Amino acid sequence: MLFSCRSSSRPSAESPRDAGPATPIAEFAGAYPADAPSSSAVKSYDLVAAETETALVDGTVMRVWAYNGTVPGPTLRVRLGETLRVRFTNRLPQPTTIHWHGVRVPNAMDGVPNATQPPIAPGETFVYEFAPKDAGTFWFHPHLRSSEQVERGLYGVLIVEDPKPLPYSHDVVWVLDDWLRDSRGQIVEEFNTMHDLMHDGRWGNAITVNSNTHERLVVSSGDRIRLRLLNSANGRVFKPDFSGIDAKVIAIDGMYLREPIEPKDLEIAPGNRVDLDVTFAATESKSVAIVDRFYASTPNHLADIWIDGIATPPPFFESPAHAHVPAWRGALVTAVDQEFRLNARRGGPLGIEWTINDHAFSAHEHDHPAAVTFTQGRFQHLRFTNESYRLHPIHLHGMFFRLLARNGSAVDEPFFRDTVLVHGKETIDIGLVPLDLGRWMMHCHILEHAEAGMMTMIGVVPPSGG
Numbered sequence: 001m002l003f004s005c006r007s008s009s010r011p012s013a014e015s016p017r018d019a020g021p022a023t024p025i026a027e028f029a030g031a032y033p034a035d036a037p038s039s040s041a042v043k044s045y046d047l048v049a050a051e052t053e054t055a056l057v058d059g060t061v062m063r064v065w066a067y068n069g070t071v072p073g074p075t076l077r078v079r080l081g082e083t084l085r086v087r088f089t090n091r092l093p094q095p096t097t098i099h100w101h102g103v104r105v106p107n108a109m110d111g112v113p114n115a116t117q118p119p120i121a122p123g124e125t126f127v128y129e130f131a132p133k134d135a136g137t138f139w140f141h142p143h144l145r146s147s148e149q150v151e152r153g154l155y156g157v158l159i160v161e162d163p164k165p166l167p168y169s170h171d172v173v174w175v176l177d178d179w180l181r182d183s184r185g186q187i188v189e190e191f192n193t194m195h196d197l198m199h200d201g202r203w204g205n206a207i208t209v210n211s212n213t214h215e216r217l218v219v220s221s222g223d224r225i226r227l228r229l230l231n232s233a234n235g236r237v238f239k240p241d242f243s244g245i246d247a248k249v250i251a252i253d254g255m256y257l258r259e260p261i262e263p264k265d266l267e268i269a270p271g272n273r274v275d276l277d278v279t280f281a282a283t284e285s286k287s288v289a290i291v292d293r294f295y296a297s298t299p300n301h302l303a304d305i306w307i308d309g310i311a312t313p314p315p316f317f318e319s320p321a322h323a324h325v326p327a328w329r330g331a332l333v334t335a336v337d338q339e340f341r342l343n344a345r346r347g348g349p350l351g352i353e354w355t356i357n358d359h360a361f362s363a364h365e366h367d368h369p370a371a372v373t374f375t376q377g378r379f380q381h382l383r384f385t386n387e388s389y390r391l392h393p394i395h396l397h398g399m400f401f402r403l404l405a406r407n408g409s410a411v412d413e414p415f416f417r418d419t420v421l422v423h424g425k426e427t428i429d430i431g432l433v434p435l436d437l438g439r440w441m442m443h444c445h446i447l448e449h450a451e452a453g454m455m456t457m458i459g460v461v462p463p464s465g466g
């Protein structure tokens with residue numbers, strides 16, 4: 001059903017000045033800050049990307065590409081107010097970059113080759129340095145040949161802690177991924193195949209949590225844990241069933257919700273993060289299986305949670321999910337500022353091109369002027385029309401957005417996103433207020449679709465246009 005309250009030119013008693021198009025802006029005020037808190041504290045990490053061999057998936061020694069020798073790479077932690085400095089060295093046989101997915105960084109730190117920095121050649125070092133503006137669960141991965149480099153194992157989690165982290169019993173990260181392995185248990189080294197391009201990217205034959213087919217989380221009765229999930233797969237969407245545990249969603253794509261919600265029908269598309277607040281009260285020992293039900297007919301076992309023993313519960317605290325997230329009920333009837341049609345066609349270097357408004361982005365275009373320009377601080381109503389039958393998790397760099405509608409029906413998700421799954425033949429509407437200046441990528445996070453052209457560049461310019 002469409003909301004009937006219009007944000008047209010009729011002033012109301014509640015907002016005499018800001019009625020009309022300014023209303024979504026008034027509602028947005030206080031959602032998240034324009035700037036990072038000022039501080040001089042710096043947290044430094046060294047990160048090296050290199051080929052290595054490590055026992056993964058089911059214990060097989062696999063040839064992978066890894067950050068600091070592990071897959072997932074190290075979990076980087078920084079507190080809100082601190083500056084993160086990462087001295088990165090490329091020891092891969094290919095150039096690479098690091099993109100900080102979901103983090104509102106200065107444009108020059110965004111890791112988009114030729115657009116925000118030159119590719120980092122083999123043997124070279126590049127220092128990434130920025131002060132995060134938002135606390136939450138983020139991740140990092142290459143933004144060059146990503147369908148190969150991410151698939152080979154290059155990704156890690158970045159946790160930006162609250163200034164005063166809540167006293168959870170444990171803070172747990174689950175990185176969901178899948179691997180396409182050959183008969184020897186090694187990564188199939190054909191990337192961007194015609195099959196991957198014609199479907200929803202590369203879906204593997206081994207599903208892992210933290211690179212383990214039998215991930216087991218051991219907790220005690222009395223524990224209250226923060227469980228952070230990330231989907232780092234090239235194409236696979238997960239829909240984990242949490243009905244066996246007492247869990248509430250507190251954050252999506254890093255950002256706290258307006259209020260905690262039940263983790264029901266949660267589709268975690270490539271790039272998405274979900275943070276859960278989980279309480280264990282059972283007194284008897286038991287094991288709970290967490291199962292992926294994205295395709296109901298073929299459920300996939302993800303992990304087990306073993307509840308064993310009794311722990312002293314942490315002192316009670318309220319859920320952190322009480323962020324200011326605008327409802328934007330009138331936004332759906334505002335004019336659409338920009339429509340993006342998503343489709344495919346034969347042709348291009350890979351044989352199939354994935355297009356946005358009939359255009360397939362090529363690697364040589366990164367330094368071209370942005371295809372679309374937004375004004376900083378102004379509300380934007382965008383529409384994505386999927387003219388294809390495939391999945392497209394659309395990711396925007398440098399900004400968060402709110403889903404307004406699916407197929408014209410209003411949706412009030414009480415949270416912002418940086419990635420939203422657009423299903424086959426679906427139309428979605430989103431609203432956003434860009435705060436961060438620069439040239440930002442928008443692309444499908446099915447990495448094969450992106451590689452085959454489903455990317456574009458959005459410029460965010462100051463209100464003066466200068």
Ligand SMILES: [Cu+2]
Nearest residue numbers: 392444446449
């Ligand atoms: Cu796609």
